[in-house]
Amino acid sequence: MSKDYPIFDQGVQASPQISQLLASKLYTFLQPLLLTLDKQLDKRLVATFLALIQTIITFQDRANGLLLSELGGYLLSPR
Numbered sequence: 135m136s137k138d139y140p141i142f143d144q145g146v147q148a149s150p151q152i153s154q155l156l157a158s159k160l161y162t163f164l165q166p167l168l169l170t171l172d173k174q175l176d177k178r179l180v181a182t183f184l185a186l187i188q189t190i191i192t193f194q195d196r197a198n199g200l201l202l203s204e205l206g207g208y209l210l211s212p213r
Contacts, residue, residue: 160188185209 148156161168164187171180189208194200 157188160191182209 161184164184168180168184171183186205186209189205190200193204193208
């Protein structure tokens with residue numbers, strides 16, 4: 135199956151340029167929702183929501199999912 139879908143190759147990482155492009159596309163996709171939330175909520179909550187969506191997309195695991203405790207660790211580093 136990995137030959138049919140090379141995007142799931144675990145050994146290949148996206149370049150920083152592709153990562154930045156995908157992040158900007160995600161922001162463009164979520165922008166109407168973020169603007170609506172920004173009118174009603176504090177900016178810090180809106181920024182946390184965007185970071186949450188990015189973290190879920192980045193670290194989700196098809197087989198095991200993403201545990202809530204892991205999500206907090208990825209969203210805010212221990213530092």
